[in-house]
Amino acid sequence: MSGHKPPQFTPDDPNANSGAYGNHGQREKHPVKPELRTSGGRQSSGKWFGTLGQLDFDIDFFEKLLVRNGSSVEVLRTLAELVSRKGMMQRAVEVDRMLVDRLPEDCLARYNLACSLALAQLPDEAIASLSKAVGLGYDDVTHMDIDPDLDSLRNRPDFLALLGRKE
Numbered sequence: 001m002s003g004h005k006p007p008q009f010t011p012d013d014p015n016a017n018s019g020a021y022g023n024h025g026q027r028e029k030h031p032v033k034p035e036l037r038t039s040g041g042r043q044s045s046g047k048w049f050g051t052l053g054q055l056d057f058d059i060d061f062f063e064k065l066l067v068r069n070g071s072s073v074e075v076l077r078t079l080a081e082l083v084s085r086k087g088m089m090q091r092a093v094e095v096d097r098m099l100v101d102r103l104p105e106d107c108l109a110r111y112n113l114a115c116s117l118a119l120a121q122l123p124d125e126a127i128a129s130l131s132k133a134v135g136l137g138y139d140d141v142t143h144m145d146i147d148p149d150l151d152s153l154r155n156r157p158d159f160l161a162l163l164g165r166k167e
Contacts, residue, residue, distance in 0.1 A: 107136035115149035
């Protein structure tokens with residue numbers, strides 16, 4: 001041994017040193033490159049796993065599930081929540097409409113569609129969906145009164161009527 005220190009290595013796989021498989025079958029370790037260049041010469045972050053945040057990853061995952069199983073109510077409900085959280089209101093309206101098509105008598109699906117429509121600045125359609133939700137049995141007036149998704153409807157007489165109030 002010459003006393004020369006080898007370069008520091010970091011595993012590609014975050015679980016590489018977990019000990020789950022012992023030393024057998026471990027991937028060869030490669031030095032971490034300080035920067036990567038894209039084809040346009042721009043500097044990349046150097047992360048091998050991409051740059052998607054968790055919310056973007058989840059949306060992509062559930063979009064792919066929807067393609068594979070377009071009739072899954074669970075996938076539709078989850079995807080609608082995710083795209084709404086991301087602020088993708090047109091997509092939230094589309095997904096909520098698909099859900100209402102599959103569950104036309106579900107008051108919660110209608111309520112969620114009303115919320116998406118209100119956030120997408122479609123107040124007349126939001127009131128119509130909210131009215132249908134109430135007609136189907138949605139009765140949580142306290143929640144409707146404080147739900148921030150419905151803020152754009154607060155001063156409308158038809159919204160106040162649904163809450164049981166007069167102007």
